[in-house]
Amino acid sequence: MKKNRRRNSKKAKLTTYGEFLILLPLCHKDHQAELLDQLKEAKRPAFILGKEVPENLNTITYGQLDDFSRIDHDKEDPAVKVFSILMGIEPEQVYKLNVFDVFGVINFVRAELDRINKLFASIKVTHSPEEIAAGVEDLNFGTFGVIDWYAKRMGITNQDEVYSVAWIRIYTCMKNDNEKAEYEQRLNKQYTEKAKRKR
Structure with missing residues (x-):
């Protein structure tokens, strides 16, 4: 029991995100990989600095969604950007947070953005060979x-x-608009084929 308590107390030792950024480059590459693998499993915390972390990104605006999509192109620390966009938390506050909480939020946001991107990809209009040949996919x-x-x-x-x-x-x-457009395409095709049969 004492050994388990000691192990748990070591795990419970908090490392801030700022400390992590300083210490990680000093670690051996194998240890770096091990730490990053552990952080990939970090879960979304329920609260950060007394603010509730949302369970999903369904309530964010299109502007916030667009800001998230630009993170990889910015030079600023991605974690700082994520917390600023999602919760309005200042950079100096982010660096003082528990590193597992920071990565928990990052992992959560990445998974949600992947889900949202798949939703938008799933409703793309199916184009005809003629439309594709005309270059519709370039639009x-x-x-x-x-x-x-x-x-x-x-x-x-x-x-x-x-x-x-x-x-x-x-x-x-x-x-809704894409489904309506595809319905109208199918309907027009039906009318065209019916007209051909009458000839």
Whole structure:
């Protein structure tokens, strides 16, 4: 029992995220890999600095979603960006947090972004061979294209307002519009084939 208590007390020793960043480069490469593997398993904490960590990213805005997508292209520490976007926590506060809590939030956000990206990918309109040959797949305008489309759909004159809309609302509208477009394509095909048969 005493041995187990000692082991648990060692595990319970807190290392801040800031200390981790300083100490990691000083470790042997094998130990670095071992530590990073452990941190990949870190779970989302329920609270950070008295603020509740959301159970999913369904309530974030499209602007926040876009900010998350840009993290890998920024020079700033990804963890700092994640906490700033998700919870409005300042960099100096992030460096004082338990390293497992920091990675728990990062792992959670990555998994959620992967889920959201798959949702958007699943509702892409299926294009005909003729449309593909004409270059329809080159008409990908990224975030601006989505913002522009939603603003026009909803009659919003200031496109910046779309950034404050929940991403799940934009996704639902896009899903509905794409399903309607595919239905109309199928219906037109049916009419075309029926007309051919009558000839």
